[in-house]
Amino acid sequence: MAAAGELRFDDRAAIVTGAGRGLGNAYARLLAARGAAVIVNDRDRELAEGLAVEIEAEGGRAVADGSDVSTPDGAGQLIKTAVGEFGRLDVIVNNAGVVLREPITELSVDAIDRTIAVNLRGTLLVAHAAWPHLESAGHGRIVNATSASGLIGNPQASSYGATKAGIVGFTRVLAQEGQAVGIHANAISPLALTRMTDTLGIPGWTAETMGPGLVAPVVAYLAHEECELNGEVLSAGGGRVARYFVGLNMGWTSPGELRPEDVRDNLDSIVSLDDYIVPRTTVDELGLLDAGGKGGGDE
Numbered sequence: 001m002a003a004a005g006e007l008r009f010d011d012r013a014a015i016v017t018g019a020g021r022g023l024g025n026a027y028a029r030l031l032a033a034r035g036a037a038v039i040v041n042d043r044d045r046e047l048a049e050g051l052a053v054e055i056e057a058e059g060g061r062a063v064a065d066g067s068d069v070s071t072p073d074g075a076g077q078l079i080k081t082a083v084g085e086f087g088r089l090d091v092i093v094n095n096a097g098v099v100l101r102e103p104i105t106e107l108s109v110d111a112i113d114r115t116i117a118v119n120l121r122g123t124l125l126v127a128h129a130a131w132p133h134l135e136s137a138g139h140g141r142i143v144n145a146t147s148a149s150g151l152i153g154n155p156q157a158s159s160y161g162a163t164k165a166g167i168v169g170f171t172r173v174l175a176q177e178g179q180a181v182g183i184h185a186n187a188i189s190p191l192a193l194t195r196m197t198d199t200l201g202i203p204g205w206t207a208e209t210m211g212p213g214l215v216a217p218v219v220a221y222l223a224h225e226e227c228e229l230n231g232e233v234l235s236a237g238g239g240r241v242a243r244y245f246v247g248l249n250m251g252w253t254s255p256g257e258l259r260p261e262d263v264r265d266n267l268d269s270i271v272s273l274d275d276y277i278v279p280r281t282t283v284d285e286l287g288l289l290d291a292g293g294k295g296g297g298d299e
């Protein structure tokens with residue numbers, strides 16, 4: 001990808017959910033500073049209004065929205081506000097999220113339902129309501145917030161981790177469905193000191209070394225129409241930017257019947273990291289079946 005000028009968002013409209021504080025606040029500020037008209041969404045309306053006023057005072061364009069993205073009415077209202085205010089919609093940053101930490105032995109139905117409602121249902125509802133407008137824009141960009149807790153797991157984060165893994169699957173489906181209409185969807189796995197993480201007391205994490213401002217440029221890049229990535233997960237924190245990926249190794253193919261003992265006896269090949277692909281679509285996995293002489297067919 002060729003390096004060119006500054007990445008600007010003039011004449012573009014963006015929604016950042018959960019933008020009242022933390023990471024979303026930094027994302028909204030940066031997009032506005034780069035010329036975007038921004039809907040600052042947060043269920044805490046006062047915070048959203050405060051940030052919108054600050055952005056406007058700095059010469060940017062922003063409108064506050066207090067919708068709760070976890071409900072169809074809230075997500076619908078949010079999109080309606082954006083299109084009503086700006087007449088278009090180019091970028092969605094699905095950032096709103098909640099974490100309720102509890103070990104699996106103490107997992108409550110309330111924690112499961114609340115986490116799924118905000119993180120997963122909210123992300124799906126907003127993307128779904130925004131889709132026709134992003135399609136009209138011709139270069140829609142969706143950035144969804146995942147987490148290391150979903151990608152690699154974290155103790156005491158079972159419902160949270162489940163939703164964040166679900167967001168990756170959703171992002172990859174959107175990427176494949178959006179390709180034909182110019183919509184790209186990617187996910188950000190951030191690491192930053194915010195209300196969500198400050199009680200964890202992670203050594204070395206300070207506002208300077210791990211601030212949300214060190215994640216925002218990555219989200220702004222993924223939100224830009226020049227961004228060619230689609231269906232990827234970028235990890236960002238402390239100034240480091242990296243790629244998470246799903247790998248699939250060549251595995252081991254049984255020449256005949258497959259018994260549990262065959263799995264035990266061939267485990268080294270089955271879990272080997274010597275030779276693997278990074279599949280883009282399910283067709284790539286079926287191709288490995290073909291390579292093993294089993295024929296993936298064309299399902």
Ligand SMILES: NC(=O)c1ccc[n+]([C@@H]2O[C@H](COP(=O)([O-])OP(=O)(O)OC[C@H]3O[C@@H](n4cnc5c(N)ncnc54)[C@H](O)[C@@H]3O)[C@@H](O)[C@H]2O)c1
Pocket residue numbers: 017018019020021022023024041042043044047067068069070094095096097098118122145146147148189190191192193194195196197
């Ligand atoms: N901070 C990190 O290191 C980290 C790590 C991994 C993932 N994340 C993800 O990044 C995102 C932002 O995290 P943060 O650390 O800034 O958290 P935060 O708690 O500081 O901010 C989240 C914001 O979302 C808002 N919100 C919650 N539910 C909402 C709803 N239903 N509708 C609208 N707004 C709602 C909250 O009011 C809050 O202002 C989250 O999705 C989080 O899971 C953060």
